[in-house]
Amino acid sequence: MDILLELKNITVKYSDKIILDDVSLTIKKHDFLGIIGQNGTGKTTLLKTILGLIKPISGTIKKESKIKLGYVPQFSNFDKNFPISVNEVVKMGSISNKIIPFFKFSDSDNKKTEDIIKLIGIEDIKDNNINELSGGQLQKTLIARALMTNPDILILDEPTASLDSTSTKDIYEILHKLNKEKAIILVSHDVNVISSYVKDIACLNKKLYYHDENKLTTNMLNEVYGCPIDVISHGPVPHRVLSIHKEEKND
Numbered sequence: 001m002d003i004l005l006e007l008k009n010i011t012v013k014y015s016d017k018i019i020l021d022d023v024s025l026t027i028k029k030h031d032f033l034g035i036i037g038q039n040g041t042g043k044t045t046l047l048k049t050i051l052g053l054i055k056p057i058s059g060t061i062k063k064e065s066k067i068k069l070g071y072v073p074q075f076s077n078f079d080k081n082f083p084i085s086v087n088e089v090v091k092m093g094s095i096s097n098k099i100i101p102f103f104k105f106s107d108s109d110n111k112k113t114e115d116i117i118k119l120i121g122i123e124d125i126k127d128n129n130i131n132e133l134s135g136g137q138l139q140k141t142l143i144a145r146a147l148m149t150n151p152d153i154l155i156l157d158e159p160t161a162s163l164d165s166t167s168t169k170d171i172y173e174i175l176h177k178l179n180k181e182k183a184i185i186l187v188s189h190d191v192n193v194i195s196s197y198v199k200d201i202a203c204l205n206k207k208l209y210y211h212d213e214n215k216l217t218t219n220m221l222n223e224v225y226g227c228p229i230d231v232i233s234h235g236p237v238p239h240r241v242l243s244i245h246k247e248e249k250n251d
């Protein structure tokens with residue numbers, strides 16, 4: 001079944017406060033999972049736990065050692081004042097955490113950077129300084145950087161927060177293309193945006209409510225948002241979700 005990653009009964013606490021409560025999740029090859037939840041419901045904590053940056057107090061995470069994870073942090077937190085070009089930001093994605101004195105990029109790093117910049121479609125801005133970029137261009141640059149290690153699972157934190165609808169569509173088109181070879185997990189507090197693009201949706205509110213098949217149930221939304229009708233009435237896709245439910249009732 002090509003399972004890449006398996007979380008079983010994960011509980012995470014900050015001090016005495018439970019942030020993730022008995023969360024289980026399986027990621028398979030070609031999965032494209034969107035995790036939604038309101039602000040502060042533990043989405044970033046879940047990603048950091050998957051990345052091994054936070055240690056759960058109970059539960060297990062199973063991942064084969066050869067499976068690589070790529071992380072795209074919230075781009076709005078990225079310091080754009082650093083004097084560095086798009087090309088350099090992307091290339092730095094190939095550097096491991098170890099500090100190597102007199103490090104020099106290899107020809108293959110340079111070639112890979114060029115290929116990935118082309119794949120993501122940012123050739124025209126590759127020599128620009130990052131402080132000249134729009135939000136969408138910066139996000140593409142950070143995705144390109146995460147691809148330098150050729151990850152099996154690409155993990156993104158709020159990839160389209162504060163982007164306009166054209167840039168959002170652009171980013172999801174890139175992710176859709178990458179999903180042919182990689183599993184993708186992304187988190188967002190914006191149910192209306194991600195439900196249009198991902199294959200599966202899970203809702204997080206300490207506990208993870210998860211169903212296959214990109215289907216938001218009223219119960220899931222209730223558990224997470226408390227007021228499903230309100231959320232459902234604002235965007236195009238949740239209407240589709242609602243109408244699916246109506247059709248199912250008529251069957």
Ligand SMILES: Nc1ncnc2c1ncn2[C@@H]1O[C@H](COP(=O)(O)OP(=O)(O)OP(=O)(O)O)[C@@H](O)[C@H]1O
Nearest residue numbers: 014015019037038039040041042043044045046189
């Ligand atoms: N290092 C920390 N120490 C203590 N509490 C923390 C820490 N990091 C996050 N928290 C708390 O844990 C809870 C979950 O935070 P997290 O960042 O995972 O939520 P989120 O769903 O990603 O939120 P947002 O949508 O606002 O980014 C919040 O109440 C937050 O204040």
